[in-house]
Amino acid sequence: MHTKHSTEAVSTAMLECHGIRMSFGGIPVLKGVSLVLEPGTVTALAGENGAGKSTLMKIASGQYKPDEGTVEVRGEHLHAGDIQAAHRLGVAIVPQELASIPEMTVYENLFVGRELRSPVGLLNRGAMIRQAREYLKPFGLEIDPTVRMGSLPVGIRQIIEIVKATSRGAKVLLLDEPTSAIAEQEVGRLYSVVRSLRDQGVAMLFTTHKMEEIRAMADRVIVLRDGNLVEDKPLQQLSDDDIVEAMIGRELEDMFPEIGTPQDEVALTVEDLVIGDGTAPVSFSVRRGEILGLAGLVGAGRTELMESIFGMRRAPAGSVAVGNRKVALGNPAAAIAAKIALVPEDRKGAGAVLSMSVLDNASLPRIKSFTNAGWINNRKRSGSIGDIMKSMNLKSRGLGQTMETLSGGNQQKVVFGRWLTGPVDVLLLDEPTRGVDVGARSEIYRIIVDLARQGMAVVMASSDMPEILSLSHRALVMRGLGVAGELSKAELLEPSAQDKIFRLASGLEASTKKDIENNDN
Amino acid sequence: MTTNRSTTLEPAAAGAAPGEPGRRFSWQWLQGFAVRHAMVVVMLFVVAFFLYKSARFGTVENMTTILIAAAPFALIALGQTLVILTGGIDLSVGSIIAASAMAGAYVAKASAGNLLLTVVVAVAVGLAAGAVNGFVVSRMNVPPFIATLGMLTLASGAAYVIGGGAPINGLPANFGSIANTEILGLKIPVILMILCIIAFAIIMKRTSYGMRVYAVGGNRLAAEIAGVKSKRILFSVYTISGVLAGISGLMLASRVISGAPNLGQGYELDAIAAVVIGGASLMGGRGTVWGTAIGLLLIQTLNNGLDLLIVPSYWQDVIKGVLIVLAVAIDVWAAHRRTS
Numbered sequence: 001m002h003t004k005h006s007t008e009a010v011s012t013a014m015l016e017c018h019g020i021r022m023s024f025g026g027i028p029v030l031k032g033v034s035l036v037l038e039p040g041t042v043t044a045l046a047g048e049n050g051a052g053k054s055t056l057m058k059i060a061s062g063q064y065k066p067d068e069g070t071v072e073v074r075g076e077h078l079h080a081g082d083i084q085a086a087h088r089l090g091v092a093i094v095p096q097e098l099a100s101i102p103e104m105t106v107y108e109n110l111f112v113g114r115e116l117r118s119p120v121g122l123l124n125r126g127a128m129i130r131q132a133r134e135y136l137k138p139f140g141l142e143i144d145p146t147v148r149m150g151s152l153p154v155g156i157r158q159i160i161e162i163v164k165a166t167s168r169g170a171k172v173l174l175l176d177e178p179t180s181a182i183a184e185q186e187v188g189r190l191y192s193v194v195r196s197l198r199d200q201g202v203a204m205l206f207t208t209h210k211m212e213e214i215r216a217m218a219d220r221v222i223v224l225r226d227g228n229l230v231e232d233k234p235l236q237q238l239s240d241d242d243i244v245e246a247m248i249g250r251e252l253e254d255m256f257p258e259i260g261t262p263q264d265e266v267a268l269t270v271e272d273l274v275i276g277d278g279t280a281p282v283s284f285s286v287r288r289g290e291i292l293g294l295a296g297l298v299g300a301g302r303t304e305l306m307e308s309i310f311g312m313r314r315a316p317a318g319s320v321a322v323g324n325r326k327v328a329l330g331n332p333a334a335a336i337a338a339k340i341a342l343v344p345e346d347r348k349g350a351g352a353v354l355s356m357s358v359l360d361n362a363s364l365p366r367i368k369s370f371t372n373a374g375w376i377n378n379r380k381r382s383g384s385i386g387d388i389m390k391s392m393n394l395k396s397r398g399l400g401q402t403m404e405t406l407s408g409g410n411q412q413k414v415v416f417g418r419w420l421t422g423p424v425d426v427l428l429l430d431e432p433t434r435g436v437d438v439g440a441r442s443e444i445y446r447i448i449v450d451l452a453r454q455g456m457a458v459v460m461a462s463s464d465m466p467e468i469l470s471l472s473h474r475a476l477v478m479r480g481l482g483v484a485g486e487l488s489k490a491e492l493l494e495p496s497a498q499d500k501i502f503r504l505a506s507g508l509e510a511s512t513k514k515d516i517e518n519n520d521n
Numbered sequence: 522m523t524t525n526r527s528t529t530l531e532p533a534a535a536g537a538a539p540g541e542p543g544r545r546f547s548w549q550w551l552q553g554f555a556v557r558h559a560m561v562v563v564m565l566f567v568v569a570f571f572l573y574k575s576a577r578f579g580t581v582e583n584m585t586t587i588l589i590a591a592a593p594f595a596l597i598a599l600g601q602t603l604v605i606l607t608g609g610i611d612l613s614v615g616s617i618i619a620a621s622a623m624a625g626a627y628v629a630k631a632s633a634g635n636l637l638l639t640v641v642v643a644v645a646v647g648l649a650a651g652a653v654n655g656f657v658v659s660r661m662n663v664p665p666f667i668a669t670l671g672m673l674t675l676a677s678g679a680a681y682v683i684g685g686g687a688p689i690n691g692l693p694a695n696f697g698s699i700a701n702t703e704i705l706g707l708k709i710p711v712i713l714m715i716l717c718i719i720a721f722a723i724i725m726k727r728t729s730y731g732m733r734v735y736a737v738g739g740n741r742l743a744a745e746i747a748g749v750k751s752k753r754i755l756f757s758v759y760t761i762s763g764v765l766a767g768i769s770g771l772m773l774a775s776r777v778i779s780g781a782p783n784l785g786q787g788y789e790l791d792a793i794a795a796v797v798i799g800g801a802s803l804m805g806g807r808g809t810v811w812g813t814a815i816g817l818l819l820i821q822t823l824n825n826g827l828d829l830l831i832v833p834s835y836w837q838d839v840i841k842g843v844l845i846v847l848a849v850a851i852d853v854w855a856a857h858r859r860t861s
Contacts, residue, residue, distance in 0.1 A: 084748055092746075099746050101739035103806040104732075112736045113748035115729035122727040164747070 013074075014039050014203035015060060015091065015172045020069035022055055029055045030066070031227040037172060037203040042194060044218035044235075045207045048247050048441075051224040053207040057174050060205070061093035062086030073172065092165030093174040100157045102150030107132035109149050110164050135167045136160075139193050155186025159193055166197060173197065175206035179213055183298050191216050209247065211240050223247055256470040257446050260453040262290035266323075267457035268309075268340075268426045273318030275304045276481035281318055284476060284483070286426070286457040291448065293472030293492075294461040295501045301481035302461035303345055306428045309459075310342040311335040322425055336365065338426075341419035343412075345430035345461075352403050352415050359385055359399035362418040369422060388417045393443055409440020416447060427451060429460040433467065445471060465498050477504035559855035560798060560815050563848050567819065571826035578829055585711075591821040592710035593618070593769040595814070597788060598795040599721050600651075600762030602813045605796050606725075607738040607755055608805025609665035611762045613654060613672035614792060618770035618785025619680035621646040625771045626689040626696070626780025634693030643771040644764060650676055651763015655756035669759075673789070680782040689780035700775035710772045717765070722810040734758060738805030795820055798848050800856070819848065 015037040022030040030052045037043055047053050058064040060071055065080035072078065073089040086092075100109055107128045116131065118124045132145035139159060149157060158178065165173055175194075179187050194204060194217050208214060214221060214235070221238055223231035223246040231238070231246040248255065267288045272281035282305060286292045294302045308315040314330030321327060328334040335342075352361050362385045363370055370381040382399060389399070392413040396406060403411055412432065419427070432448065433441045448471060452458050462468050468475050475487045485504040491497060502508075555562050571578040597614040604611045625643030632638050650672055657668040683689075702709050725731035736744040737751045745751050766785075774780045798816030801808025823844060827837045 083746055087746075087748060095742075095746075099740065099743035101736055101743050101806065103739045103802075104735055108732060108735075109743075112732060112744060115732055117729060122723075123729060123732065 012038060013072075015074075015205075016072045017056070017060060018070050018072075020056065020059055020066045020071075022052075022059065022064065022066045029227050030059075032069070033224065033227070033229045034069075035222055035229065035232065037205055039171070039203050040198055040201045041219045042198050042204045042206070042217050043220045043222060044214045045205055045222050045224065046209060046214060046243060046247055047207075047224035048209055051247070052227045053224055054176055056224070057093060057176050057205070057207060060172075061091055061174050063093070087168070087170075090169055090171035091174070092168065092170035092172070093176065094158065094161045094165060094178065095176050100149045100161060102148070104149055105146050106136075106143065106149055106152070106160060107145035109160065110135060110145070110167060114168065135163050138196065139163060140189070153183070153186065155182035155189065158182060159190060162193055162197075166200075166202065171202055173202055173204045175204065177207050179208070179210065187213075187216075211243065214243065215240075255442050255445065255466070257442075257449045259291060259449050259471060259473065260289055262452075262473055263288040263455065268459070269319075269321040270309060271319045271321075273305070273308055273320065274316045275301055275308045275313075277316075279480065280482035282483050284486075286459060288425075288455045288457055289452050290473045291452050291458040291460060291471055293468040293475035294459060294478060295463075295465075295468045295475055296461075296478035296484075296505050298463070300478040300505060302478050303430055304481060305478065306342060306344075306430050306459065306461060309335070309426075310340055310428060312342070339423050340426040340428065341365075341424045342428040343415050343419070343430065343432060345434060352411060354404040354411075355402060357400050357402055358389065358394070358396055358406070358414050361403055361414055362389065362399075363421070365418055366422045384421050385417075388420050389414070392417045392447060407440065408435035409444065412436050412440070412444060413447070416444070420451075424451075424456055427456045427458045429458065431462055431464075432460060433462070433464060465501070468492070468501065469497055475501070477501050479505055479507055555855075557855070559851050560800065560812065560819065560848065563851060564815060564819050564822070567822055567826070571822070571829070575826065575829045578826055583825065583829070587818075587821050587825045588711045588714070589708055590824065591817055592708075592714040593773050593785075594788065594791055594795065594821065595714040595817055596717060596765040596769040596772075597762070598792040598813050598817050599717055599810065600758075600765040601789075601792040602721070602796050602799070602801060602808060602810060603725075603734055603758040604665070604762050605738075605793070605801050605803060606734050606805060606808050607758050608741075608803075609658060609755070609758070610669065610793065610803070611654065611759060612666065612669040612789050613650065613676055614762060614766040614769075615785040615788040615790075616673045616676035616680065617647050617650045617763055617766035618773060618788060619782055620650065620676040620683070621767040621770035622774035622784045623680045623683040623689060623780045623782055626692055626774050627683050629692050629696045630689060634695045636695060636699065639696065640699065640771065643774075644767045647763045647765070647767015647770065648760060649763070651760040651766070652756070654763060655759035658759060659752040659755035665759075677782075677786075680784075684780060684782050686782075688782065692778050692780070694778070697775055697778040700772045710776070713768070713772070718810065718814050725810050730754075730757075735806060738807075740806070791820055794845050798845060798852070800852055816848075820845075 013036045016035075018034050020030050020033045021028070033052070033056060035043075045053050045056065055064065059066050059080070062071075062078055062080060062083050062085055070077060071080070073086070073091055076089055078089060078091070079085050101112065104112070107125075110132050111128045116124045116127045129145050136143065136145065141156065141159060141163075143152065143156065149160070152160070162173065162175070178190055182190070194206075197204065206213075206217065218235050220234050221231060221243060222229060223243060225247060231243070265288045266285045268286040270285065271283050273283070274281050279301075284292070294305065296302050304313065307313045308329070309320050311328070311330050311332045311334060318329075319326055320329065322338045322340060325338065327338040327340070353364070359382060363381050367376070370377055370384070386399060389396070394413045394417070395410055403414065406414070429448065433444055436444060445467075448458060448460065460467070460471065469492050472492060473489055475492055476483050477485045477487070484507070487497060487500065491500070577583055597618070600614065601611055621643040624646045625639050628635070628642045629639045654669055654672050657663045657671075658665050700708065700710050704712060725734065733744065733749045733754050736747070736749055737754045741751050770785060773784050795816035796808065796813050797803065798819055799808060799812025799814070801812060820841070823841055824837070827840060832840070
């Protein structure tokens, strides 16, 4: 910057990646990606799940060694596979899965690895606490550095992670899905932290697949699709549609199949179900063949509602009925017997046993139907599960393949399919396409629509707005563990639907008289 | 006195202390204390019970007996605390005790009472075994349970090999002076125990090494990203655990002036129990030296008190087993109260 700006010879780049190629197990994840980060800029690395964003981040931060290509930090070659070398060069990553130590205090987290010591060599905790306050103050964080990290909300912890990286002199900051784990009201704080770091000359790269984040933070947008860099332009030169279409590689409309017509018969009736302490009761019904979307922000109660219906959490009051028969609350076995099925959000934690095979996972919920006097009838089991997985278009080496080696989309197909070995009247889906790549996503949509056509009542919670808008016959918007409003199909098709959902979800608007009663927080 | 001591040694409490309103003695304060230091309360109940039941329990002589019995356990429990803080476990300490006791006894006999050589060899055996554990866990990425299970078998076998399958008796008289010498009225193992507890409390609370041990156990990836050399930390905790087991073995052999290949058998379980009773999480990242000391004293007090009440030894095990689980259940309940 001290010399001629116009010449190409003098590079001001903070980070340069050249021709990065990387494969895992013979499957190419990055196919020759190059990018340059300038100081004081924020670059969005957009792309669907599986596009290669996280891998590129890990290469740029020295965690992975690329098969081909180089990474240079301020002109210095980054020796791959060495996080600490990257650190010394001033590259820091804030990973998607938080890198904080929950059992330690805020200041210990900030200083671990470069502790302040007194002349005798003992820890100088007082100095670290004071210094931590200094670090946190410019970011408007009025927190006591001596509180346990684990007691803070995820959004705050993430900002502390960013403070930690920059307090160690990071000049290049890589943020992997910075908003994926934090609540909506905390996102604004993250934006302002990012802006103030940009003003200090830090080069930032963040991965995302959300439009609003790109609009709020980025100066420049890079889009990855299937391991290729397909777009690299300043934000002003791109429309929302340009970016989305670059990410998915086709027109939006093609993603979603035509949804069927609901039958008249009501399958699921939820009456005055209370899902939190002192929250407003929730009532709704879903007909056979109907897909009810559940929209809302993180923490609005979508997951809690589904778990209450399925009996995983005990609702203090209310009733759930399938057809005309009431279902005992707080008892998943009763819910399964009433032909309710739940595909949970957290596939790794609650949906599947990743170390077990496809066959074992798929037969787990209804294992009794495959046994004679306790002995598993393997021929019956393989036959039945094989048929279902074929109908789901599962891509696996066979039913014996372990779940952890399948892609997210194929794991989700198994978690779906495992319920279909028996009758299901009510299908509860919590974020059915989280962690599923684009190609598999449209297949999941097809499966959902087909199941509804066959007469299942589907309740689908989703944070993905196009999913809610295009797949639901009706949508409920949740807020504060209650229902904030409802949109009919006609309302969902209006161009203003997305805005309306957002306003309901964030409490900016109370749409009908019913909702005003519910807005008691 | 107890309150101040414990708050300075416990990281969580140290963080909470400044925010607390005045520390007046009140019912609420007492409740808060009971929840924060549930194990101290349990300990007080156990002590009160034995004091009530047995006239001999409260004598100075008996207190000394408890401390002498506690000393060898204290050393391995301290090592175990560090290992458990990293999220690992060291099952081999009981066998390392046997191997280093036998090695010490063998050298003492062969060198006709060269004490320095005896001590060096016994400690070196512990160091070597611990270093192997550390290497296998940190560099070869073998799960700690398996690595130290292997060492448990190996060291136990080695102990029998050293003695040719039999105990080593007829040792020079000065071999006994290692553990039986008194300084200021306290025997060496007791002094060593007190010094080690203080030293490790300071190391874990006041040095960057201690902080890094917590960090590696709390979130290894995060620690590495922050520049902590986690493999070195892992290697070091197993090595320390081995050294302490070596010293412990030497003390035990010296106390009875004999080397027995089955010495220390099953001690690892009492050490692990002491650490867990002390509030450490087997997942790593949570636990204190102070907690381990309390857990250790609780177990030793039970052993001693039940002996005094002439409870048959098999029944003692039954009672101890129940109390260990009960004590941890109380701690889990109190931890839940602490966080909510």
